[in-house]
């Protein structure tokens with residue numbers, strides 16, 4: 001049940017992000033300066049944290065989405081749905097730990113010096 | 115939606131798996147049909163929508179995870195992203211097609227997902243209608259804008 005709620009919430013979140021993301025990328029049709037100025041904002045620590053949240057949402061939605069597909073199409077899917085949920089959570093935690101340095105590293109360096 | 119049916123899937127109280135000889139209990143449909151329900155909806159639109167969510171989801175795993183690794187992890191993460199970086203990537207038709215496919219699949223997948231959510235929560239007919247109109251306009255607008263940007267990108271714009 002809560003995995004379904006989380007799937008829904010992350011799905012909506014990603015959709016709204018994607019809308020904004022297409023708008024910001026379309027600035028490449030305005031001018032290189034307009035695009036680069038906007039992307040500079042994305043390199044600030046606050047946005048880095050939001051980016052990490054986005055990565056969290058996408059990874060959960062993707063992993064749990066694969067679980068939903070397995071439950072629907074794999075004959076034993078419903079039987080193992082609970083095991084698969086813990087696999088999803090485990091893989092998600094591992095990937096989030098791995099993503100911390102690449103996504104948050106530059107913000108950390110900016111805040112606390114190289 | 116994948117219904118959480120772990121208890122059913124495990125079998126009855128005796129742990130016997132359900133099957134032809136040991137049929138599972140019938141689950142009543144949540145919304146009964148009334149005299150106002152049309153006899154048939156004539157199309158299998160919802161079935162294809164359901165299937166599309168799963169097929170596009172699996173494809174999006176590859177498209178989106180690779181996209182995130184390239185944009186946020188490799189070569190200094192987001193710090194290296196700039197107009198020049200975009201120009202370098204879209205110089206290749208491979209990444210143009212990649213991004214185009216990702217845009218269309220993600221927007222249609224997300225749009226169809228939001229349609230389901232609106233149908234679930236917006237109870238008044240007019241509210242539901244206008245929310246969906248807003249959704250469709252935003253989705254078509256975003257898909258067209260993104261497609262236009264990918265196809266008309268000009269590295270020497272200024």
Ligand code: HEM
Pocket residue numbers: 004007008010011012014015018058061062063064065066068069115116167168170171172174175178220221223224225226227228230231
């Ligand atoms: C990364 C790979 C992805 C996978 C594997 C995936 C998988 C799925 C699946 C299987 C469903 C159907 C769930 C159901 O019928 O109960 C779903 C629903 C949904 N997805 Fe995705 N998805 C992915 C990416 C995305 C993206 C990029 C967006 C946003 C643009 C998105 C937004 C949604 C929304 C809004 C729903 C509806 C949720 C609901 O009805 O509760 N998904 N996803």
